[in-house]
Amino acid sequence: MEQPQYIVQMNNIYKSFNGVKALKDVSINLQKNEVVGIVGHNGAGKSTLIKILSGALHKDTGSILIENKLVEISDPKDARNMGIETIYQDLALAGNLDVASNFFLGNEKTKFFFLRNKFMKKESKRVLQELKIKIKSYSVPVDFLSGGQRQAVAIGRAIYNKAKVLIMDEPTAALGIEETRMVGDLINQLKKQDVGIFLISHDIHDVFDFCDRIAIMKNGELVDICVSDEVTKDEVVSMIIKGTK
Amino acid sequence: MFKDRKNFFYYLGVLTPIIFLILLILIFSSLHPRFLHPLNIFNVMRQISITGLIALGMTFVIIVRGIDLSVGSLIALCGLVGAVIAKGGLVERFSVGLDTELANPWYWALAGSVLIGLLAGTLNGVCITKLKVPAFVVTLGGLSAYRGTALIVSDGGPISGFNEAYRWIGQGKIGMVPIPVIIFLVFIVLCHIVLKYTVYGRHIYSVGGNPEAARLSGININLIITSTYIITGFFVGLSAFILSARLNSSEAVAGMGYELNVIAIVVVGGTSLFGGMGSILGTIIGAMLFGVLQNGLVLLNVSSYIQQIIIGIILILAVTFDKFSKSARQV
Amino acid sequence: MKLLLKHVFSKFALVMLATLYFSGIASAKDLVIMTSLPSMEFPFFVHMQKMLDQEAKSIGGIKILSADGQNRVPKQTADVESAIIQGVDGIIISPIDVNAMAPALQQAIDAGIPVVTVDRYVGGVPGIYAHVGADNVKGGEAQARLIMKQFPNGATIVNLQGQPGASPAIDRNKGLHNILDGKSKYKIVAEQTANWSRDQGMSVTENILVGLSSPPDVINGANDDMALGAMEAVKARGLNVKILGFDALPEAIAAVRDGSLMATVEQFPGGQAKTALNLLVNDLRSSMKPYNRVISLNPITITSENYRKNAERIGEVK
Numbered sequence: 001m002e003q004p005q006y007i008v009q010m011n012n013i014y015k016s017f018n019g020v021k022a023l024k025d026v027s028i029n030l031q032k033n034e035v036v037g038i039v040g041h042n043g044a045g046k047s048t049l050i051k052i053l054s055g056a057l058h059k060d061t062g063s064i065l066i067e068n069k070l071v072e073i074s075d076p077k078d079a080r081n082m083g084i085e086t087i088y089q090d091l092a093l094a095g096n097l098d099v100a101s102n103f104f105l106g107n108e109k110t111k112f113f114f115l116r117n118k119f120m121k122k123e124s125k126r127v128l129q130e131l132k133i134k135i136k137s138y139s140v141p142v143d144f145l146s147g148g149q150r151q152a153v154a155i156g157r158a159i160y161n162k163a164k165v166l167i168m169d170e171p172t173a174a175l176g177i178e179e180t181r182m183v184g185d186l187i188n189q190l191k192k193q194d195v196g197i198f199l200i201s202h203d204i205h206d207v208f209d210f211c212d213r214i215a216i217m218k219n220g221e222l223v224d225i226c227v228s229d230e231v232t233k234d235e236v237v238s239m240i241i242k243g244t245k
Numbered sequence: 246m247f248k249d250r251k252n253f254f255y256y257l258g259v260l261t262p263i264i265f266l267i268l269l270i271l272i273f274s275s276l277h278p279r280f281l282h283p284l285n286i287f288n289v290m291r292q293i294s295i296t297g298l299i300a301l302g303m304t305f306v307i308i309v310r311g312i313d314l315s316v317g318s319l320i321a322l323c324g325l326v327g328a329v330i331a332k333g334g335l336v337e338r339f340s341v342g343l344d345t346e347l348a349n350p351w352y353w354a355l356a357g358s359v360l361i362g363l364l365a366g367t368l369n370g371v372c373i374t375k376l377k378v379p380a381f382v383v384t385l386g387g388l389s390a391y392r393g394t395a396l397i398v399s400d401g402g403p404i405s406g407f408n409e410a411y412r413w414i415g416q417g418k419i420g421m422v423p424i425p426v427i428i429f430l431v432f433i434v435l436c437h438i439v440l441k442y443t444v445y446g447r448h449i450y451s452v453g454g455n456p457e458a459a460r461l462s463g464i465n466i467n468l469i470i471t472s473t474y475i476i477t478g479f480f481v482g483l484s485a486f487i488l489s490a491r492l493n494s495s496e497a498v499a500g501m502g503y504e505l506n507v508i509a510i511v512v513v514g515g516t517s518l519f520g521g522m523g524s525i526l527g528t529i530i531g532a533m534l535f536g537v538l539q540n541g542l543v544l545l546n547v548s549s550y551i552q553q554i555i556i557g558i559i560l561i562l563a564v565t566f567d568k569f570s571k572s573a574r575q576v
Numbered sequence: 577m578k579l580l581l582k583h584v585f586s587k588f589a590l591v592m593l594a595t596l597y598f599s600g601i602a603s604a605k606d607l608v609i610m611t612s613l614p615s616m617e618f619p620f621f622v623h624m625q626k627m628l629d630q631e632a633k634s635i636g637g638i639k640i641l642s643a644d645g646q647n648r649v650p651k652q653t654a655d656v657e658s659a660i661i662q663g664v665d666g667i668i669i670s671p672i673d674v675n676a677m678a679p680a681l682q683q684a685i686d687a688g689i690p691v692v693t694v695d696r697y698v699g700g701v702p703g704i705y706a707h708v709g710a711d712n713v714k715g716g717e718a719q720a721r722l723i724m725k726q727f728p729n730g731a732t733i734v735n736l737q738g739q740p741g742a743s744p745a746i747d748r749n750k751g752l753h754n755i756l757d758g759k760s761k762y763k764i765v766a767e768q769t770a771n772w773s774r775d776q777g778m779s780v781t782e783n784i785l786v787g788l789s790s791p792p793d794v795i796n797g798a799n800d801d802m803a804l805g806a807m808e809a810v811k812a813r814g815l816n817v818k819i820l821g822f823d824a825l826p827e828a829i830a831a832v833r834d835g836s837l838m839a840t841v842e843q844f845p846g847g848q849a850k851t852a853l854n855l856l857v858n859d860l861r862s863s864m865k866p867y868n869r870v871i872s873l874n875p876i877t878i879t880s881e882n883y884r885k886n887a888e889r890i891g892e893v894k
Contacts, residue, residue: 077463086461096454096521097447105451106462108444115442141454277787285786292779392617401622403774403827405804416812492774493808494827498617498801499775543780544787549740549769 006068007032007196008053008084008165013062015048022048023059024220030165030196035187037199037211037228040240044217046200050167053198054086055079066165083164085157089173092154095143099135100124102142103157128156131186148179155186159193166190166197172206184210204233218243261566262514262530265559266537273541280544287423293536294429295491296503297529298484300510301436302477304528307511308440308453309470310520311373311380315387316481316507319365320500321395323485327358328404328495331411351411351490358489359482365391366478370471388504395497405494415490425487432480437525449473454521510535513563534559606639607860609853610659612669614696615647620823620845621670623889624695627846628668631853638857649676656680660687666856667691668849671698674743690859694852695845696743705859708852708871710843712744715875716751716798719820722839722877723762723794726818730761731793734784736777736806737769738798745769748798748822765792770802777805785813795819800828800840807836824878826892832883833893839879846888847873 008030015023023045030036038046051057053064055076064071066082073079079086093102100117103124109116121138128135133152135145142150151171158166168187172180187197187210201207207214208228216223216239223239239245274280299316306313333348365387372383417424440446451459452469460466489495514531516523538559542552611628613621625642632638641664645652652672659667660683667684671677671693678701681691685703693707723731735752738745756762766784770776777797785791795810795817797803803821810817821828821840831837851871878887887893 076461080463088461092458092461094451094454094458094521097450101447101451105447105459106464108447110444113443115444115447117442279786279789282786285783288779288782288786292782396616401616402619402825405827416808488775491808492778492805494774494804496774496801498773501617501773539779540783543766543768543783546766546768546787548767549737553740 009065011063014060022220026222032194033191035197035211037207037214040217045220085163086167087154089170093142096141099138127160147174148182169200266534269537277544289536289540290426291423293532294425295484295488297532298480300507300528302480303507303511305473305476307516308523313477314384314504317500317503318388318391319481320485321497322391323358323361323482324489324495325398326361327354327486330354330357347408355486358486362478362482366475370474374467374470399497403494403496412490415487608639608664609666610641610664612643612655614645614672616644624845624849627849631850645672649673653680668852670695674699692852692856694848706869708848710873710875712747713751715841716748717755718877720752720755732763732765734792734795735764735767736797736802739771774801774805777802778809781806781809791815797821800825826889829887830893839877841875842878843875844873
């Protein structure tokens with residue numbers, strides 16, 4: 001039997017804030033071409049777990065392996081250098097800048113100190129078009145775009161930065177039906193490009209639509225990880241509420 | 246041109262100051278025959294160049310969601326330090342008229358003035374970013390402390406009487422164009438290029454638009470924020486020197502209330518106090534708007550009480566339209 | 577005068593006797609006097625404070641607690657309140673605001689502390705021990721009279737006013753108008769505030785000069801700073817305009833000497849301060865009441881003819 005290719009392995013992670021245990025012995029992993037959903041109530045530990053992976057928080061104990069190599073992630077920059085990109089609900093983009101500026105934020109292309117605005121615009125257009133994303137206008141601030149388009153810009157940027165692991169925090173929370181479908185399409189495309197995705201969501205339907213496996217958390221502990229085709233929505237909801245299998 | 250209503254208000258916000266300016270120019274030139282006289286145009290230009298230079302720096306500060314209330318007091322301090330250097334101490338400080346011997350040439354005074362500005366700007370920036378004290382509080386402290394230091398330096402009195410080379414910076418002309426105006430124009434171009442066409446400028450906007458996003462993109466936001474206060478300090482030092490050359494005097498009461506004039510210029514020019522939006526060109530329009538307004542009202546000999554009311558109304562109107570464009574973005 | 581001397585002498589003798597009699601008790605202890613001036617940002621008050629300190633030293637046995645009002649009524653009020661708590665022997669104050677400082681000063685008087693106001697007065701407090709000041713209206717009138725003397729055939733005048741609402745600005749402006757209004761030969765062609773500042777004195781003058789079809793004969797400043805700013809503007813245009821200031825700061829005295837300013841107005845801030853201190857000390861040491869509770873020094877114009885003799889701060893002019 002072929003050994004699964006884990007791109008991320010988080011083993012026995014513990015984390016507490018001022019004595020309050022936020023994570024207790026959580027182990028989770030992620031393969032290439034896989035989407036793993038993380039579900040649970042507020043305070044279940046989803047965000048804490050994901051922030052540790054993205055470098056925004058530090059674990060107390062436990063180990064993290066990226067492509068089978070033991071790593072220490074000390075800040076978001078570290079995570080990014082390892083190919084871990086996070087798409088936050090609101091924090092991803094500077095709303096006052098246009099698509100290209102956001103696309104290349106912190107990674108601007110220059111020539112003699114001057115920004116190569118035309119080149120950056122062309123590149124961002126190319127990447128987004130490859131992802132079959134339609135953007136209303138490339139020259140207005142992204143605040144003028146719809147929530148789905150902004151989400152797409154953030155995802156496109158992660159792809160352009162050669163992300164191997166994508167962490168998506170509530171990507172569909174503020175979106176309508178049509179746009180949610182668009183993000184779903186995008187997730188499917190990314191899977192095909194060897195990207196592994198962690199998806200945090202409140203929406204049980206989204207999770208079942210997009211994810212291969214579902215991790216259920218409660219009170220800082222991992223309740224279970226199930227393959228989504230093998231469980232029903234009711235079973236998952238019951239686990240979220242009861243905290244037992 | 247306007248794809249929808251949102252965009253209409255967006256452009257209205259951008260264009261408002263220009264429309265106001267053109268309107269004012271039309272009104273004043275029809276009411277006073279000498280308003281468009283070249284002498285008057287250069288008068289206005291020269292008068293706005295001192296606050297205008299500081300407003301260039303303040304534009305950077307406000308775009309990154311900051312504020313600098315210390316500029317008015319810092320003008321006094323920088324100008325006095327420059328004067329003390331030029332005079333080689335406090336001797337002869339009361340001489341006006343013919344006795345204008347200097348111990349050190351004007352460029353040492355300029356260097357001293359700018360150096361103090363840079364130091365004060367660094368101090369402001371570091372306190373804001375490292376000590377995490379709000380900019381409003383830090384620079385309010387500066388407003389008081391720098392004025393106090395200026396009073397100590399000057400011992401309460403003015404230092405005046407500079408030689409011709411020194412005064413030339415503030416009073417001289419090349420052709421018809423006053424030197425302060427030339428200096429102002431050079432820095433307008435420079436600041437515009439930096440803000441619009443360089444990575445640094447792009448990072449300024451991103452920090453103002455969404456500091457968290459900028460940080461997550463690997464931008465050192467503390468460094469960016471600090472740098473804007475240093476830039477403002479530089480411009481304060483420069484314009485303090487120009488002011489003292491223009492008035493042939495430096496004194497501790499110089500620049501009183503400038504901070505509010507400068508902030509008003511920047512905000513009327515379309516730079517948002519909420520950060521992330523603004524431009525050098527807008528600031529220039531803002532500076533010209535106030536310059537023209539003050540000049541025109543004096544030319545028409547409008548009573549000073551009414552002048553204050555008119556200036557207040559224009560400020561509120563301009564910012565109201567600006568808010569329209571901002572609220573268009575909130576959707 | 578003779579009477580006064582006699583009066584002083586008799587009191588003095590009495591005090592001397594008393595002092596000898598109660599030797600150990602009455603001497604030794606210093607008088608503590610609190611002084612509070614509106615703002616140390618203005619050279620006028622800096623000078624006044626210096627004069628107070630100097631006079632206190634020359635009288636001897638006086639401890640001055642000086643407070644800077646920082647141009648804020650709450651600050652000055654708090655200063656007075658803390659002086660009351662410290663139990664000072666007397667207060668010399670130049671109130672920032674004619675009305676707003678009344679409650680605090682009333683409080684001091686109620687606590688039995690004598691209060692002398694200098695330069696600026698306070699309204700509605702009958703218990704004020706004395707006021708020493710120069711009348712700003714008279715100062716403005718003195719400027720106007722000098723203009724009429726220099727231009728007997730009439731003149732066009734630009735009037736640079738002080739900060740709108742400030743009492744010296746109102747009074748000085750009033751004085752100028754008292755004399756010039758109704759005299760058709762003297763025409764005020766422009767009247768604008770320059771907020772006491774040299775910077776605005778210069779730019780407002782520049783604007784006015786451009787607006788006028790022919791330059792004025794006179795620019796009258798409500799203080800020296802504005803006049804000195806106007807002077808730079810006039811110099812830059814190469815015009816011949818007579819300029820008047822107000823306050824007789826050393827820099828203005830030097831400009832009068834050099835002929836750049838036609839005149840400034842002397843209000844004797846040092847003289848005011850010294851008089852106020854002496855009144856207070858005499859009362860505290862010998863309960864000697866002044867004949868007149870309002871001592872008004874007459875402001876005079878300082879010109880190139882009399883600056884040497886009459887300018888109080890001539891010693892500071894290099």
